[in-house]
Amino acid sequence: MREKLTLGIESSCDETSAAVLRGGRELLANVISTQIPVHQKFGGVVPEIASRKHIVNIMPVIDEAVRQAGVTLADIDQVAVTYGPGLVGALLVGVSAAKGLAFALGKPLIGVNHLEGHIFANFLSETSLEPPFMALVVSGGHTALVDVRGYNSFHLMGQTRDDAAGEAFDKIARVMGLPYPGGPRIDALAKEGQPSIDFPEALVGKGNYEFSFSGLKSAVLNYINSEKMKGHELNKPDIAASFQRAVIDVLVGKAFEAVKEAGRDTLVLAGGVAANSGLEARLRAEAARQHVQFHYPNKILCTDNAAMIACRGYYQAEVGRYSDLYLNAVPGLDLVEV
Ligand code: KG4
Ligand code: ZN
Numbered sequence: 017m018r019e020k021l022t023l024g025i026e027s028s029c030d031e032t033s034a035a036v037l038r039g040g041r042e043l044l045a046n047v048i049s050t051q052i053p054v055h056q057k058f059g060g061v062v063p064e065i066a067s068r069k070h071i072v073n074i075m076p077v078i079d080e081a082v083r084q085a086g087v088t089l090a091d092i093d094q095v096a097v098t099y100g101p102g103l104v105g106a107l108l109v110g111v112s113a114a115k116g117l118a119f120a121l122g123k124p125l126i127g128v129n130h131l132e133g134h135i136f137a138n139f140l141s142e143t144s145l146e147p148p149f150m151a152l153v154v155s156g157g158h159t160a161l162v163d164v165r166g167y168n169s170f171h172l173m174g175q176t177r178d179d180a181a182g183e184a185f186d187k188i189a190r191v192m193g194l195p196y197p198g199g200p201r202i203d204a205l206a207k208e209g210q211p212s213i214d215f216p217e218a219l220v221g222k223g224n225y226e227f228s229f230s231g232l233k234s235a236v237l238n239y240i241n242s243e244k245m246k247g248h249e250l251n252k253p254d255i256a257a258s259f260q261r262a263v264i265d266v267l268v269g270k271a272f273e274a275v276k277e278a279g280r281d282t283l284v285l286a287g288g289v290a291a292n293s294g295l296e297a298r299l300r301a302e303a304a305r306q307h308v309q310f311h312y313p314n315k316i317l318c319t320d321n322a323a324m325i326a327c328r329g330y331y332q333a334e335v336g337r338y339s340d341l342y343l344n345a346v347p348g349l350d351l352v353e354v
Contacts (some may be wrong), residue, residue: 020093021085022333023117024326025078027110028102028130029156030054030061032073033322036085036092040330041143044085046316046323049073056196060186067105074113081322092123096329099127099339100349101157107345115341126329127339130320131158131351132170134286136331137313137324142284145311150280152271154295155287156182156197159227159267161274162351164284167331172351173274174225181263182289184229188236188259192252202256203292209253211261213239220266225274232262260294268298275308285312288319 019039026033030051036044051069055061082089097114100107111127118125135151147169151162159182160175179187182199189198194205215235218228236259243250275283285299290312303310317323332338 020330020333021087021091022326022330023078023081023092023095024322024324024329025074025095025097025110025114026130026133026320026322026325027070027074027106028098028100029106029320030066031320032070032077033320034074034078034081035322035326036081036087037323037326037330040327041139043140043323044087045081046321047077047081047084048316048321049077052197058196059190060196061103063103063105066103067109070106070109074109078113078117089117089121092121094124094126094329094333095121096126096128096326096332097343098130098133098325099343100346101130102345102347104345104347107347111343111345115343119341124333124338125341125343126332126337127343128325128328128332129349129351130325131155131160133324133328135162135164135284136328137286137317137321138284138311139327140323141313141317142311145282145284148280149282149284150271150275150278151284151286152267152299153286154181154267154289156180156186158287159229160351161225161270163274163278163280168335168337170351173278174227174270175351176227176229177219178228178230179233181227181229181267182287184233184263185289187233191237191240192250192255197288199289199292202260203294205253205256206260206294209251209255209257211257212254213258215239215258215262217262217266220269222273223277225270227266227270229263232259260292264295264298267295268302271299272302272306272308275306280308282309282311284310286318290318291315
């Protein structure tokens with residue numbers, strides 16, 4: 017029997033993306049049209065502009081993905097789309113396009129949770145990976161530890177009470193005058209600096225899998241303001257290195273404690289902040305020390321993309337978890353515990 021072809025569609029924030037996946041893991045095309053240059057002059061994503069750009073880009077991006085995959089729309093067996101969490105106007109563009117295509121092609125629709133998609137990016141990078149494993153999800157909107165017990169069985173160990181890690185990266189970069197998105201800029205600056213400043217780390221008690229980054233963010237902002245008031249020139253590389261170390265210390269500490277608590281032997285990293293070279297290096301070193309297997313997606317699969325959505329959709333369809341044409345965008349969608 018021919019392997020199923022899944023068309024994936026992603027438009028939850030500032031990337032319009034479409035992908036074609038054969039079976040669960042063979043990526044035939046992954047087209048990503050980023051709006052970062054459009055939003056950069058505003059210092060962050062402007063939701064209304066994002067929706068308008070998605071409307072312009074969505075069909076050309078889908079056409080290009082199908083062309084690159086060397087198939088036609090008629091060959092597609094199912095359509096998977098992000099329906100949350102994300103910006104409501106942005107999500108609606110992808111959801112509407114997916115519903116229209118599913119209806120016109122007479123093929124099933126699969127509504128996908130964006131956060132689950134980020135975790136599933138790991139199956140595309142590491143094709144032999146199988147559950148169970150622990151996943152550390154760190155994106156612009158979320159920070160969470162998820163025990164992945166099976167392809168359709170997740171347990172949320174804990175998540176952030178306030179800011180997401182990526183959000184803190186972006187806000188601190190902005191105050192330092194760096195362009196959006198700030199994560200990659202801080203990552204690069206941190207390599208030139210020393211973590212010489214002690215910033216506070218929150219909720220570090222044993223057995224606590226919740227995160228909080230708002231106190232750290234305020235401490236860094238206060239430090240920057242007081243340096244400016246004293247007329248000191250900011251040592252941006254040291255500030256970046258010190259902030260990044262504080263974030264990484266917390267993420268690494270909690271991730272390996274969660275691995276132990278759940279009795280897992282594998283840890284995966286997921287979400288846009290997974291592209292952070294300092295985080296990846298520390299997790300890799302700690303994994304080697306603790307004899308834990310460690311995987312993280314290729315850089316292009318770390319940040320938002322439709323390949324991960326197609327992959328998540330494929331495994332939902334395997335157990336018959338389809339959506340009907342009443343599927344709606346759910347901006348505040350949580351990670352569902354199944
Ligand atoms: O997963 P993602 O593409 O979008 C959301 O679902 O939120 O994550 C975007 C976030 C942004 O906050 C961005 O600054 C951060 O990922 N990011 C990074 C790096 N690359 C992207 N943060 C730290 N270091 C990086 N290299
Ligand atoms: Zn994302």
